[in-house]
Amino acid sequence: MxxxxxxxxxxxxxxxxxxxxxxxxxxxxxxxxxxxxxxxxxxxxxxxxxxxxxxxxxxxxxxxxxxxxxxxxxxxxxxxxxxxxxxxxxxxxxxxxxxxxxxxxxxxxxxxxxxxxxxxxxxxxxxxxxxxxxxxxxxxxxxxxxxxxxxxxxxxxxxxxxxxxxxxxxxxxxxxxxxxxxxxxxxxxxxxxxxxxxxxxxxxxxxxxxxxxxxxxxxxxxxxxxxxxxxxxxLAVPRDLGLIDYHVHTPFAYCQENMDMALSLALAQDFGLAGIAFTEHSGQLYFDSETFWSAAFMRAGIDTTSGAKNRMQDYLGQARHFCPPALLGLEIDCDYAGRPVVRSEDFQQLDIRLGSIHWLEELMKPEPDPTRAGDEMLARLDKFLPAGIDILAHPFRAFGRKRAEIPVDLVPRLVRLLRKYNVAAEINFHTQETTEEFVNCCIQEGVKLVFGSDSHNLYEVGEFQPHLELMERCGCTGNRLKEVLADFRVPVTSGNGESSETKIPAS
Structure with a gap:
């Protein structure tokens, strides 16, 4: 035995x-x-x-x-x-x-x-x-x-x-x-x-x-x-892989446990990372805890007045002390109309923009229809992604949190949408599991991938063991892994040699 x-x-x-x-x-x-x-x-x-x-x-x-x-x-x-x-x-x-x-x-x-x-x-x-x-x-x-x-x-x-x-x-x-x-x-x-x-x-x-x-x-x-x-x-990752954690939360998150920006950077070095991005929930920076967790801001989005509590400038000000070397970013909520929950003047200050869907109206019904939920998700993303989103965070979390079945055709339809708008997909194992089907579909369609720990506790920073094992099962190790991962630290240069907006490297 x-x-x-x-x-x-x-x-x-x-x-x-x-x-x-x-x-x-x-x-x-x-x-x-x-x-x-x-x-x-x-x-x-x-x-x-x-x-x-x-x-x-x-x-x-x-x-x-x-x-x-x-x-x-x-x-x-x-x-x-x-x-x-x-x-x-x-x-x-x-x-x-x-x-x-x-x-x-x-x-x-x-x-x-x-x-x-x-x-x-x-x-x-x-x-x-x-x-x-x-x-x-x-x-x-x-x-x-x-x-x-x-x-x-x-x-x-x-x-x-x-x-x-x-x-x-x-x-x-x-x-x-x-x-x-x-x-x-x-x-x-x-x-x-x-x-x-x-x-x-x-x-x-x-x-x-x-x-x-x-x-x-x-x-x-x-x-x-x-x-x-x-x-x-x-517990550390191989330094030669040059891995970046694009999803690290901060003390500003309502759901964080012990986050500290300075310690996150120090741990990233200890754990062999090439870099991290601070990407706080936009909805948690504009609204109080009750308004955020009840999704009360999702109808009017950034224009919601009830429960408004703007901490954005405090977050940006503190995060800038560590950016660089970290990337300054947000995890931007997508409201029910597909609009980014972020003010344009704040959006323009960011190095990296994660987009996320935490709530689907269909899945909040007593008897939800997963197919309609998938259609709702894609319709919202079709408006949301071209607004300047670099990475789609935890793509299927809304389904996982409700223990709802993911429609069979949703994975390829979503991947085609990511390809259409040149948006990278996050591999994320925080309270969810990314599947081989999704990764393989992204690779086949030329959609770039990123690793995100979605850290809410310091021990999670750069915890990429499941990410690396998943990629190995998908045949991506060594140089092949580097080929399929996006690197948002590298700015794209325009024809006159000047640095322009950071974009996902071409496949």
Whole structure:
């Protein structure tokens, strides 16, 4: 019976001001863990998550205990069972397990047994398995015929098989018991570079790289009998792809959780992005929260007077402090008549203009007709897109939010409309999923694509793992990926060599 594991090592969280530079990104480690937690819940769904120690960076720090509690609050969001063990940077075992639940030293999940060790430290950040620990390691196999995993903080591997400078001072004795008792895997952390000995056929050991260091990795493992498969997940994207996040919200959004423009830019750099665009909801900048969420402005659009609350100049003024390097933009609402909910003088100040449909009148009826809803959407977009929209954000969200079926012919009809007006389509996985059908149709019709995280929380900035996997399934990697993505940072030059309005590069 296969068991799926996610192993996370060396989070090294330490609260304080977020500073750029340095390999160990302790001040953003909570954001990294939150990003990992959401990816684990939505996409991986393991049977167990194992935290391999060094959850905090400095147990002598005055706020260290609160730091550990903060990390615990994030792991509480993980829907799978969590096994946490302390590392040499954490508190002693008793203090550590006053915050985290004590897992016991033997945990059986499906047919796999996990044996947890709390080995004493040795000089130079090594460890030693005591005589009692060795006896426990031997006895843990008794009565169990399935896979068995040795779990510890300091790397355990066949002597001489890894470049890790950290190991067990009595590794020869430990590994002899490992082999005698037919352990399936040794799972460790501590060595920040990590080493997948299993993948390179150097031994039944995996040293998980540090989450706190670029590319911010963790490891997914599947144990099925004597077979162990591994996959490394990275929270950062490859820098050489030059990816841009065209959909990042700000503190001005009514629906944001912890957004900060300066931190969004810093995280974009950490996560390997080439750039970001701040694209706040136009309707939320012109109207109060109640008017926006009730869609009360959608009939008269920008001319609505009831509930008016104009914060646009405050947004533009604050965003300009970060633009460049960021692109200054809006996510412009499309009213029921197909008009952009934005004033012309504000529209002209933007580098990038996302357009979006959040409400379809047909879908708000007690018994909506999806076909009529699709016709309504296209009729509105036929007026909206030529008004200067660069990117259509989350094209089918209005259907997804209402759990309405997307009409069969809507995808090709929409793509033809995007091609007609030279508007790019956003790939967006925020509370929705973009389909292969839509991406392939865009590629076939020559419609450019962009990636958008639709970030409302800092952990979401540049979270493009599902985007990249989708594009890979559609045959777009490397240079081919770059060919199908739009780049709005490049201005089109007119015949006299002067820069003109930014447009989508030709297919």
């Amino acid at each position: 296969a068991v799926k594991i996610v192993a996370i090592a060396d989070i090294h969280y330490k609260s304080g001001e977020i500073a750029s530079g340095g390999r160990r990104r302790s001040a953003i480690a909570d954001i990294l863990l939150l990003r990992a937690a959401h990816r684990i819940n939505r996409w991986i769904k393991p049977d167990v998550v194992i935290l391999l120690g060094d959850l905090i960076d400095d147990s002598s720090h005055s706020g260290a205990l609160e730091d550990l509690r903060h990390i615990k609050s994030i792991t509480d969001l993980i829907k799978s069972p969590v096994i946490a063990l302390p590392g040499n940077h954490d508190f002693d075992v008793d203090t550590f397990y006053s915050v985290f639940p004590y897992p016991g030293q033997i945990i059986d999940i499906k047919d796999t047994r996990f044996v947890v060790f709390f080995d004493p430290s040795e000089p130079r950040h090594n460890a030693r398995r005591t005589e009692a620990g060795l006896r426990w390691m031997s006895s843990a196999r008794a009565g169990h015929q399935g896979p068995i995993v040795s779990v510890q903080h300091v790397p355990l591997f066949p002597p001489g098989a890894s470049d890790s400078p950290y190991a067990y001072t009595n590794a020869k004795d430990v590994w002899a018991i490992f082999e005698k008792c037919k352990y399936t895997l040794a799972l460790s952390g501590h060595y920040h570079d990590g080493d997948n000995l299993l993948a390179r056929k150097a031994g039944s050991a995996v040293i998980v790289p540090a989450l706190c260091e670029h590319p911010f990795a963790f490891v997914e493992l599947t144990i099925d009998g004597s077979t162990v498969q591994t996959r490394q997940h990275e």
